[in-house]
Amino acid sequence: MGRVYTFVNQKGGVGKTTSAINLGAYLGIYGQKVLIIDLDPQANATSCLNIDRQIIQGGTYEALIGASPLEAFVLYNPRLKISILPSSSQLAGAEVELVSEIGRESKLKIAMKNVIERYDYILIDCPPSLGLLTLNGLVAAQDGVIIPVQCEYLALEGLSRLNSTIQRVRSVLFPELKVRGVLLTMFDSRTNLANEIVNEVKRYFHNLVFQTIIPRSIRLAEAPSFGQPISLYAPKSIGAVAYDALSREILATDGVI
Amino acid sequence: MGRVYTFVNQKGGVGKTTSAINLGAYLGIYGQKVLIIDLDPQANATSCLNIDRQIIQGGTYEALIGASPLEAFVLYNPRLKISILPSSSQLAGAEVELVSEIGRESKLKIAMKNVIERYDYILIDCPPSLGLLTLNGLVAAQDGVIIPVQCEYLALEGLSRLNSTIQRVRSVLFPELKVRGVLLTMFDSRTNLANEIVNEVKRYFHNLVFQTIIPRSIRLAEAPSFGQPISLYAPKSIGAVAYDALSREILATDGVI
Ligand SMILES: Nc1ncnc2c1ncn2[C@@H]1O[C@H](COP(=O)(O)OP(=O)(O)OP(=O)(O)O)[C@@H](O)[C@H]1O
Ligand SMILES: Nc1ncnc2c1ncn2[C@@H]1O[C@H](COP(=O)(O)OP(=O)(O)OP(=O)(O)O)[C@@H](O)[C@H]1O
Ligand SMILES: [Mg+2]
């Protein structure tokens, strides 16, 4: 039975896409069948995996509005052994088009019903907002949300707002919604601020914080320009080592290894 | 007559808030009367200027829905000599509440009518999305938009989408909407990627790119935790020197100095 994790944080640029892609790549290396769902109209996850826009027939937008079954648009990357449901800028239109539909927050969850069995892990990448697309990501997060938190002050500010959105989704749409874990990203040991942020996040989220902390590493920012996850681009870099450790931590705590 | 610049980019974490706040602080140092409008429900600009949430009676949300005139909520910071219209998480509700209102994209522009004369510069900070709040920011951008672009690959991806949104706003809502400038941020000279990005952005936007490039500087990420702009927190840091230079470049090309 596939586990579904959604990467969410309305603060921009905290490492949602980078974490979904690179965790997915290492889960693939450890033999897991992985599907990445790009729920962001920016389509960054789609471009991180070097998907050629010309071959895309459809993707998350078409699946959400029910044009065709989701599996019709999934693309498989044989080198990485992971699949992706690509996004496009059309997806931004879904926020408006779905507003008056019944069950508008559950469109993704329903569209995914037939594919969950085929994968071990489904990772959903959300845009930096708390609109209808992210709500669809939260309702579809069958096994919980992963919250990337950049180790910088402004990223702390949004956590209480994110928490209250999660509470609201729990009370109205999806009572079992849980936090799978909080992932500290872009940790820069040269600044005292980073250590203060880590302590603050641990005080707020306690044992929900993953042991693995992702350091700031230029290689992680370079990898997307080559259309490769860090596992291919710079497998010995500190960023690669961290995402590898994260994938093992998640597999172990999921009871898979 | 006040000049109104809106900081916009749907890509998250590219330096919109950091640029609005620090440019504003240096324009204040050069004797300009500055108002910062925080149009982001994350309220990062509000917290960068150390506004105590307890004293906030209202802000951008109330001004947008027309509860009271905008000037009733403006707070002045005597040390920085700049004013701010604060935001709150309630502002996220405005996206939904305004959807069916006539002229919903012009609410901010109308609310600002009475205050434009009082300031030399009004800087509007937008959230990382292209929804109704950002559209209000675009329609209110009387003197143009400033587009911060992080010197990283994923930030390049969103530029064509931003450009097409600007075209759409021009054709339907605000024909005179122009790009005041593209600001390269978080430039890290240690990576070859950064230089490639700079060349790519200059190829795409030509002479719209500001001469001043903002380098990556840890001090800029630390300043918000002290509630200070960089001009107070670390005035000799490379980040401060860059925002000082940007303010002089803007004043000179605006014909003010
Ligand atoms: N650990 C890291 N070290 C250095 N750079 C990183 C790291 N993680 C991500 N980056 C870079 O930082 C930028 C922001 O990361 P990313 O785009 O993954 O964040 P996001 O939360 O998905 O952004 P958005 O809110 O726009 O969706 C990107 O340019 C990415 O390459
Ligand atoms: N030149 C810089 N050097 C180092 N850090 C920076 C720089 N500019 C901004 N930062 C830091 O990077 C993070 C993102 O910047 P900021 O929040 O200003 O971007 P934003 O575009 O406003 O984000 P959002 O999309 O969430 O509104 C913040 O933690 C900020 O302190
Ligand atoms: Mg992203």
Ligand SMILES: [Mg+2]
């Ligand atoms: Mg911001």
